[in-house]
Amino acid sequence: MRSDREISRPSRRAVLAGAGLFSLGFHIPGLAPARAATPEAAAAVPEINAWVVVKPDETVVIRIARSEMGQGTLTGLAQLVAEELDCDWARVTTEYPSPGQNLARKRIWGDYSTGGSRGIRESHEYVRKGGAAARTTLVAAAAKGWGVPAGECRTERGVITHGPSGRKTTYGAVAAEAATIEPPKEVVLKDPKDWTLAGKPLKRLDTLPKLDGSQVYGIDLTLPGLLNAAIRDCPVTGGSVKSFDAAAVSGMPGVKRVLQLGDSAVVVVADTFWRAKTALDALPVVWDEGPNGKVSSETIAATLREGLDAGEAFVGNKSGDVAGALKGAAKVVEAVYGVPFQNHATMEPMNATALWTAERCEVWAPTQNGEAALAATAEASGLPATACEVHKIHLGGGFGRRGATHDWLRQAVQIAKEMPGTPVKLIWTREEDMIHGRYHPVTQCRLRAALDQDGNLTGLHMRISGQSILASVAPQRMVEGRDPVTFQGLNPGGPEAAIGYTIPNILIDHAMRNPHILPGFWRGVNLNPNAIYLECFMDELAHAAGQDPLAFRLKLMGNHPKHRAVLQAVADKIGWDSKPPEGVHRGLCQTMGFGSYVAGAAEVSVSEAGELKIHRIVAATDPGHAVNPQQIDAQVAGSFVYGLSAALYGACTVKDGRIEQTNFDSYPVMRMDAMPVVETILMPSGGFWGGVGEPTIAVAAPAVLNAVFAATGKRVRHLPLKDADLRRA
């Protein structure tokens, strides 16, 4: 049916779709050739190098290893390659080299992981070199044909010109020859100030198929003979299936199989998903809830409270003598903050499609990390990775849920393994997605600060108590039992996530307390709570010292010029020194994470009845180099939706060992009616590469919470805000 539609609309997209199995988003990736060693575009036309294929019709295919999930990395990475390639941007298209191909070619495309806002900042150099090397070989091919020195040739928008003679040729005309030329060992990259494509606010490459329903997401995939599966895992993590009555539903319409998966899940496979789900809903299951059936949000909170005072904790940042500073303080200020679990709630629920035989396993998946997906496929299928392949499908949102654990993908493979030779698509219902997340970790934080007689901050102890993501997701990345990610934004220095204040006596430590609810990397990760804790408390300290919150911070930021610059920028733009409109109140904050410096300022009002309205947000970002300003603007605005959804409404609570929220009715998120104006200040200072997909989320909540305090005098220390009473006392 879809192919009919494509044929009836012979657009540029449809032409591309016909050109290659791996072109992005314009077709259903079919059953790929079992031993494909190179992407499809390269099968027809030899590649210039791993990153670039130029077709005779001048189409430039740029290979993208990272996953596009809305954040714009596809377009940004293509801009970087195209910049060095000097090709015609209007002719650029993209494709994903598959993880299996990467394995076969000794990781020629490097890391596939798309998280931690790393897509561009960690691959910019090698993808630009790929573009530059391709340009060099294309020029060499033209020069060889003309019998002239390559140094006499120049390139512009896919055209090669021999200066002295004025002869011209095109990339497409010399591509086949270029493919035979040994690529240069060293290339010189352009100075960013000479960029003409990178750094520009170009339109995304992937917009059009998202406007007419033709973009294929994992959940949309169809294959010949495909069956659909619905799953219900034990609602209490750690529990198991005691019994289930397959006979009760096996005669229902469309049902093909009813089976138990592992210890803890039941599955119905049917001809359609709706029939699978309908039968699953009717399937009688008795659970053994296991050891966690009595756990609740209250018991978890009590465990975390104990950690706030525990004698032992992992140290993340320490200098001077905090105990001494507190003892000698003119004034000690103390507060305890806390954040709940959050679900990623991607718009597209978890899903994956798998086809298993005794010899080979193929998976089609919306994954943030193709390589990890391939490893998970191999593990779940019982086959070597070389006998597996993963086809990356466009993601309907990722936010960290689709990269680290691939629990949903493993399930799909395990189901397919029960039905050799039949492709099976597993779709989670929203309810399954809500109660089997990998949640933003739950933590609390006690902050104690010493102020001297002049209101100067002389000591700060931050004790974080709660869950470690790495302990669950990537224990191999722990450092002597410590989870370094816990201290995001609080590190004493470094290029990734350093604190922006110099405090003479400081101790930041973590009492790890891991409840059974599984954590994951949730967009913004630990920077989110850490910025709330530190930046709201800084506001408290300023008020305790009787000082302006901006001035109080700036005094501590002399050694942190980039942190200071973004904070000053939002203060200037929101008019910090001027009186806000009647009834409107302001708050501000700053942090650093994912290699970028960010600050936020908010204008809010709170009615007598306690209703909060966010009128205006100003956000500043210094990512070092900015590859696509209009996409950064979109990421910054979107970050406030994600961050404020959590801060205002979001909480996954636990009762009887299970997550209580099952859909958007009980887990509300921000909608357009609550969306404030967001004014973005992009201030790339050069010299480094920071991420933009995540850091701004961390300033959303503290900017608003500090403004809420200015409006009400009420300090909201436990989120979400909807649980707080903001009525005038």
Place this chain on the structure above:
Amino acid sequence: MARLNVNGVVREVDAEADTPLLWVLREQVGLTGTKYGCGIAQCGACTVHIDGAAVRACSMPLSAVGPGQKIVTIEGLAPGADHPVQKAWAELDVPQCGFCQPGMIMASAALLAQNPRPSEEQIRAEITNICRCGTYNRVLAGIKLAAERGQSG
């Protein structure tokens, strides 16, 4: 067998009467542009038009749709995807992941059909679809742009 008029084509579909229109469109008709996001009419990713009105197809059983009713999905909104809303979306690069956008576009098109020059307040009240990437401000700008174009064109 039920008979449905989808995007101007009458089709026979083989599904139980209580099957939501969403899944009939996706799994029987093969039009996957209409998305599953929540199944309880909360998120709007499944928005289609029935006789011109925006309807959340996940909560509309097949039995409630008559053979004479005209269903329009994102695939059939406009030939060549040139509806003013789609054109405005392209101009402003509205989508991020894009999963909610078919529903967002269908809801916006229905709003403009009913109210060609909505105020910002009306747009904010009427468009209740969920977008987790956070495209709301561009959606808002897109609807305003489409409204202006609709007026002049």
